[in-house]
Amino acid sequence: MNQAALHHLLISKEGIKGAHTTEELFKLRLATNLSLIKTLFFSLYPESSENQIHFHNLLDSMEHLFGIRPDELKKLDLERIKQGNWYQNERLVGMQLYVDRFNKDLNGLVDRLSYLEDLGINFLHIMPITTRPSGESDGGYAVNNYHEIDPKFGTKDDFLALTALARSKNIFLMLDFVVNHTSDEFSWAKKAKAGEEKYQGYYHTYTDRIIPEEFEKTLPEIFPESAPGSFTHVPEMDKWVMTCFNNYQWDLNYTNPEVFIEMLGNLVKMANMGVDVVRFDALAFLWKKLGTISQNLPQAHELISLFRLCLQVIAPGVILLAEAIVAPRNIIKYFGEGILEGNECEVAYNASLMALLWNSIATKQTSLLYKSLMEIPTKPNDATWINYIRCHDDIGLGYDDEFIRDMGWNPSAHRKFLLDYYCQGLEWSPARGLIFMYNPKNGDGRITGSAASLLGLEKALEEKDKVAIDLSIAKILMLHGIILSYGGIPMIYMGDELGTLNDYSFRTNAAHKNDSRWVNRPVQDWKVVDKLKSKKNHSFKIYSGLKKLIQLRKKLPLLADNNNLTLHPSSNSQVFVFERTSDSGSLWIISNFDKAPQFLDVAWLFSIGISFGSDPKDLISKKKLVLEEGRLKLDPYQQMWVALG
């Protein structure tokens, strides 16, 4: 049962009459969801007397986990349910940040919360803060413990104080749940290494290379340069363990029901610290099967749904974000399909939009963008996206080959062009990115770099080229304008609000030098922030431009995500136009992806509803639209948010 249906039940007479206390409501939720929970559990763990016992353990554990959820959060859960789909609201604007790189530690974050509030941020994705190995740790995505705060960020009390403060200010918090793997220092991994068979069974462990080699025939390599293969030999236990990511990240074995039950406990205990949104990290990988790529398998969906339903019974105010950076038609499945619709994740990364926008910047063409977006099936009404341009990871070029061919381009040549454009392979390109995980076997590679450096600011500043600096600022604002208006939660990446450039210092850090994603994980420069008021430089222009767009977004209820988006391809393929509709009117977002001015014909504008008889106005410049010889002119990388007068 999804949030909306649950809400309906709770406010309906039947629901309310019989259930007054939070405990009674828990039982009501359990009763409502039990049948599907049971179906999914026994689909993953076929009926046997042993699995019956596990199922009863799961039910006991759910009751216990509800019992230890703080009362304040139990009340909040009910409020959230009554609020309906709060995550689709136009007032939400997010930022993703590393606590230590933002302002040293958790208390430092609290000290600078007013900076985020000034910008208009009210949703924070806080990158991993729990204990991790001291050397390489994949930025904390190798987890030593799901609840112990790493001392470098502060204490658990500091975190609890932050979550309480955020609640009081109506700021939502998102934390990662690294659900696919633990570090090799996690307590289970340590016990496995010490020879405890029970814990060796918590991971995919093998005595020889026979099965690992079978798996490796079809498993794609995630980090082919730094962690080739998908298994690691562990000398302490003389066994091979599955490690799809880095060799110190051990994949959990979810064919073992005990692993699921324990991980549910870890999930709820994390949520119980006051987390509103749980980012399910690398969830496409949860189920492994020989002969497949072991991503997006039906069992992975069942497992996620099982997590979701159990969480919904225990902590119904908490929602899930799918971190599935996979093909568009596969991403949408994480909202749940068939009986799982509304019972998987409420939110998913719009990785397709992100990657396509970078393609459009490089090609100055929007045709692939339109074609790919138009092929994505409509998402369920209760679901939403996280729209973003950059994050802590690389940009993958996961476009559909067929669509690239439809554009008249050769897929591998096109990808090579994009790598060259962004990663300094073309002298004329303004971008300054780095290539990530280049695989000479198939020519695949991904892109790293900060938004500003990829959009030309680094080079322009170095060359003191004022025109290029302004073009770069326009591009940065244009892309942010798209994520702020394209249905979903806009997630700004820390530093991008100031146009922060690449940080090359990772090259001299032993724990980071093999991972060029660190080039786009810079330390926040508070000197720049403190000068925002006095120095009207590029950072000021980006910060203030972004702040203005955020304020505008929050004033426009039609920007709440109600699946109210229409794409409008025109004969001008340099321009991207989409419309957000509502009963009381429409808003058209028009963006020029070219460094030359572009024009839209008045008759075409009329055909999509922009009638010049109705006094159309650009809400960004606050100017009325004017026609030049029957055409609307857009400056290089200009964006307009057009509403009728």
Ligand code: GLC
């Ligand atoms: C996710 C994270 C990424 C990490 C990976 C493995 O994709 O975003 O940074 O390397 O999971 O945990």
